[in-house]
Amino acid sequence: MRSTSEPSFGQERIWLLEQLLPDTVMHHLTMAYEIRGPLDPAVLSRAAEAVVERHAQLRTTFHERDGRPFVTVHDSAPPVLRVVPVASLDQWEGRAEEERAVRFDLSELPLMRITLYPIGDDHHVLLIVLHHILTDGAGMGVLLDELSDAYAGLHDGGRWQPADLPTTYQQHVAQERTAATDGSWTKDLAYWRERLHDAPAVFTMPGAAPRPSRPTLSAHAAQASLTDADVTALQEFARRHRVSPAMVLSAAWVATLSRHCGDRDILVGTSVSGRDRAELRGLIGLFMNVVTLRVQAPAGTSFADLVTRVRDETLTAMVHRRPPFAAVVAELGRERSLAYNPVYQILFNNASRSTQAFAGVPELTSRRLPLASAALQTDLELVVAPEADQRTLLNLEASADIYEEATAALLLEHMVNLLRHGMAAPDTPVDQLSLVTEEQHRDLLRLCAPPRTPLPDVGSALELMLASIDKNPDAPAVHSGSRRFTYAELGRHAGQLAERLAREGVTRGDVVAVHLDRSVEALLAILASWQLGAAYLPVDPTYPRRRVEFILRDARAQVIVSGPGTAPDTFAALGTRVVVVDEVDGDAADGPPLTVSAGGDGEDPAYVIYTSGSTGQPKGVNVPHRAVVNFLTSMAERPGLTHDDVMLALTSPSFDISVLELLLPLMVGARIALASTEDARDPQRLLDLVTNERVTVMQATPVTWDAVLALAPAHLRLRLALCGGEALTRPLANRLCAVASQVWNMYGPTETTVWSLIAPVRPGPDDEVVPIGRPIRNTSAWVLNSDGGVLPAGVVGELHLGGSGLALGYRGRPGLTDQRFVAGPPETGTERLYRTGDLVRLRLDGDFEFLGRADSQVKIRGHRIEVDEIASLLRRHPRVRDAVVVARDDGAGNRQLVAYVVPAGLSAPTAQTNESR
Template identity: 75%
Template sequence: MTSNTDLSFGQERIWLLEQLLPGTVTHHLAAAYEIRGPLDPVVLDRAARAVVGRHEPLRTTFHEQDGRPFGRVHEVSPPVLRTVPVASFDDWASVAEAEIQKRFDISELPLVRLTLIAIADDHHVLMVVMHHIISDGASMGEFFDELSKAYAAFRSGGDWRPAELPITYRRHVEQERAAAADGSWAPDLAYWRERLQGAPSLFAMPGAGQRPSRPTLSSYEAHASLTADDSAALQAFARRHRVSPAMVLSAAWVATLARHSGERDIVVGTSVSGRDRAELKGLIGLFMDVVALRVQLPAGTTFGDLVTTVRGETLTALSHRRPPFAKVVAELGGERSLAYNPIYQVLFNNASRSIQAFADVPELSCRRLPATTGTIQTDLELVVVSGADEDSSTRMTLVASTDIYQKDSAELLLEHTVSLLRHGLAEPDTPVEQLSLVTEEQRRQLADMCAPARTPLPPVRSVLGLVLDVIDRYRDVPAVRSGQRVLTYGQLSRHAGRLAERLARHGVAAGGVVAIHLDRSAEALIAMLASWQLGAAYLPVDPTYPRRRVDFVLRDARAQVIVTGPDTPADRFAALDAPVVVMDEDDDAADGPPLKARSEGSGEDSAYVIYTSGSTGTPKGVNVPHRAVVNFLNSMAKLPGVTRDDVMLSLTSPSFDISVLELFLPLTVGARIVIASTEEARDPQRLLDLIRDERITVMQATPVTWGGILALAPDDLRLRLALCGGEALSRPLANALCRVATEVWNMYGPTETTVWSLIAEVRPEADDVAVPIGRPIHNTSAWVLDASRGVLPAGVVGELYLGGTGLALGYRGRPGLTDERFVSGPPETGGERLYRTGDLVRLRADGSFEFLGRADSQVKIRGHRIEVDEIATLLRRHPKVKQAVVVARDDGSGDRRLMAYVVPAGVREPAQPTNGSR
């Protein structure tokens, strides 16, 4: 005989998910025990049948009629126990895994499976798998408890006569449905509407993976145990603050989430047993539910304050927990998605009762074995089990979605939760943002990774000093090729020396600025060297830039002289108060004086001024000293390493600071430079021809340029060294570069810290493995700081701050902006001067940094920094534009482009719907 029954709200939710995600095992509950002693399989089967017969949910199947689900309770159930013999204990896990992964058909019995894995007559493993629609964690405990008692009774030759259940699960469902219909939940639902109004609908941590539209529900696990001292401190803290240990652990979990995410308003689901009436205690069924805790952490919230807040939130939530969570979700409405759990995406699960088995059977001894489905229904779940072992320790398991989080991220998150808990217990008056996430040993390791030991600089005061050392040794060696023109080191020196004389006659002196209005060419390089001989900084000005930008830069930098080419109109700079020096590659410098070093000056003198912000907004001139450039070139010469046997392609416009590496690194080691013309730089095929004809061994380019070259590259293209920077390097492109170059290096660095500050050697990896931006170069420090400028440990996303010898002097003529971006570091950094990059990164456990995006609206396109908000502001000034938004979009080929979306002036806003609108 069978009879039909309604489903509880919790069962209805699981049934719906089963329809939407067919084939999933995420609703499987599993437990396994190793059993030593004379276990009788026949008696065990009889005991299992008795327990299944006692509880309706274990004999219920689930069906649909007219789009509505219902349950069918069967009078009897088919056998639920089977025995599987194995050769040794080592084989149990594979059998158990197969049982866990075997999908239930919820329209057919049984929905509980017992598998007895027989190793020997006195050695077994009992595996139990149930579907969540008929059970929960507490019910699994009840099942083992009754199974043990029934087995003991039958094994002794008697009968098992448990007390009659005070209520059936079917009656519980009827009571729940009646409460939903009679309005008794109205005050509770009103509370949830008010409490969750305005709460963030989605919790996301910076650097997490992109959420798929259909989650796999697979998970990673990380495990930790509190020491005996930790547990004692937890109990004592809980007593002093009149809270439960679980509330303290929940507060530590929220605090860690806040520190990792930077969020101050967090919604955490907290599991509740759902058995708050005495008559439900012994029932098997789906009672477990969740309440949502909205925890807000104003700045300065101490750990003690947070514990008090969590206590209040928990008690209030529990007092309003009568409506099942599924009913609360339905009441709140809002967008629903398979991609994430509604209302909360992180869960705290206090599984305080450890399931015991066969405690009533003296001849048997049992040991709990790990058994998990490897799935998760949320993004993150912290499971706390108290009294899990003989020593009453507290075990913590962090389960993380593989769709969103990497395994090492889950492990670090759990480590940081434990460290924060220890600090909070010891010093509860400490603000949450100051609680330590690491141990003292980890703190020392962090300092070693972020600030490697400094190395001495070469005994020279300027970049010119480095170059002159090489000129003296390689005077007759080819130094640079530009078009058909080839200059030896000696000729380069004399050309620069002759130009220095001309510049001096026009008033160029130490501390001045020489504007170089030249494209890629030997002439531009000569002008840079000549400027340094006079103690002046060079200012690269790209002739292809808009006239307004060029004029602004020249005026803002207060250039003493403008060096330009013969094609520039004679009156081009007439409006500017600066003399113009025209350079021609036919200038005869055979008898010019060689370059010479200045006896005065220091490493703090300005080497160059480069204006950033792409082609928008108000450009700002970064003032970079010789000290920084010398350190950079010295570091690059060692790693990645360039030698006198190399031929380096100079591809970059001088107005882009990565040209410093291409133009000057070869000159400091005796290598040869090949300067690509503007036309060659824009044509991948012409670049390939140049690489082949000049036998280029070292090349540096942005990802977009590399992509264009590799798309046309012949199979035999080979480079010794490929350098990539200016934008994020994708893994597929990195792997492609590894196929054409002996060494590939990913480079990262803003203009304000002198070209490249972090470098990483790249090796082929799977396409889903991110390419790191590397470790600090010599005499460079790199720190991940939070919004309060506190040091963050490995694994936590924060803003990257850079320090060390490579820091620029600041922004020319803009002391306020300099003070805003160049700041004093926290005590852990020694208070050193740091540059705030605005980039979000995390430090990996191996000491390398991973780039994750911007903390502001700045973007990079083809290596150029662009402030999209400034473009949108300019668009809004147009009389025909009412509103504008600018974003960077990938066109699918890896090439990012700026896209502007505008609302024309005069367009009426759409009418807002009233509360009664559909």
């Protein structure tokens, strides 16, 4: 005989997931015990059969009719115990993993397997694997208790005569189905609809990997233990604040997650037994439910206040716990996805104390063996497990699909530290609770702010060049096509140009616009400007005329240095004097030597470079000589450049990485191989130039490197390859390592002078992230949260940079300067820091890792672009009502800007979009 009926809501949800993920073992519940003593397998088998006969759930299968599941309860079931001898406990672990991975067919009995592994006559391991659709964690405890009781009763020929069960699981299901239709849950569902209607749909932590559409459900596991002192403090804190210890731990968990993700609105699922009535407590069945705690902690919330919020949220949720989670999800109407659990993706469970197997059998002793879950059902699952010796274990599993292996251990470590600090100082705002120990904090400060070293005693960067000219007057300085210049010739030409600029009125503090592409003449203009104490302003001749005019007006350039190909009326509207420089020869006549103007100071501007601006207008960054001196002297040490090197200069002077290519070789006595505009645009010509000029050092953006390496001959070898401007992928890094003895990844915004963090690169797996490295000399790098607090290693925040490389600010923009150049927190000594807008984290190995932007800025071929600037300009057009600009990959690894425009006059913004490339 057999009977059929409907499944419970919980069973129906599990059945549906099994259909969508047919290969999953995520619903396998397991427990294992090591047993010492004379265990009788035959008696154990009869005990298991008795328990199966007593509980209908263990004789249940699941089937489909018209796309919906139904349940069949069988009168009998096949034996569930197998005996599999093993040689050792180590061998059992491998067998157990295999056993746990064997899937159940929900339409066939049994849906439980009990395996006994004899290791010796008095040494066994018992493994129970059961499908979650039959029962829950509490039911597993009932199963073990009854299996133990039955064994004790049947041992030595006795009988097991338990009391009759007061009800059945199918009667519970019938009551649940009735409640779903008679309005019993109306108030409860209304509560959940109101409480969760505007809650975040998906929990995300910066730096997590994109979610796969079909998760693997594999997990990284970590474990931490609260000390006796911790447990005592926890119990006392809970008593004093009239909460349970679990509520305090839940609050610490929420606070840790909030600190890591930067969100103050956290959803956490927590399990409730569902066995509210006494007659249900001895049943094997799926009663467990999950309620969602929505914990909101505004800025300034103290740890004590957070604990109170968690208590109130928990108690209110428990009042409305009756509807099954599946019914709440249906009520919310949330979009379903296999990629993540609906409503919550974080689980907090307070486990009951471990049950001891065969406690009623005097000659047997047992201990529970730890087992990781077969598969993770949420992104993060924390289980608090009190142990028999009064310890409390914290077991955390993190989805391997989206989190790195170290994440679970790091989260637990931070949670324990935050808990200790919160209990010791409960009135402290959560945002200020320490995630690390005092020793770890000291180590963090040393990584973020390495010891400073003295700068060269010079008033300007020009003095570094002059020292090299004096030391190497006849050495080759620059090769540009067929033209050759020694250091002495370069100095005399620069001195001659400085005289011409002086006659045009250029003095200290002025700005000289260099309207030239990469060329010897552009380099001369830079040196000549510095001789007079002026800053140079690179203006790319290929820029649109309106942008050029804006930059020249905004910078208030005293003189414009331009080439002979410039049209006479190009700058007529500006009223600015123009100095036209013809192509000079290396064989210079006797001219005035290059000198340094009197009264120069390291804080004088060395150059002004305009970058994209989110307001629709470019902004000029004022970089002082102090910053240039620090940058060049640091680069001369690491990655290092010597007088024997030949460095390729292929970057436009309007891009600040040209500072390294044009000036670092001159400082150390090396030679510059200057690429023409045509060379820079053609990868094959670049390769020919590298070969013909015997280039040893090359710097480029990832896009340029990719194009060059695609054509590179097998014999191409460089001493040093530098890559920056955009994120360096591991595959490209590995290709660079194949052609260069040294490869360095470089990172830095214009506002902190070219490169601020650098990292040596070695070959590695293609899925490995290439870090952006550590600070260069006299540079500090801090990961701060939105409130300006210092974040420890592993936590994602906004990178702030300080030190000698810091720019003076934005020219003529004091308000914007104050927004981006800010006072650091106390740990920094309140030094001035630049907010980069880049999301990073400090890795445990001391390197920084770039994770993306905190705003709308993007980089295309190494150039920094504020997409809001472009959108702002598009909106000014009379035929455009609105515009959005994004960076998009074209499918071949090339990023391009795409503008989506809403034409003026449309009634609805979504009616039409025009794509412009």
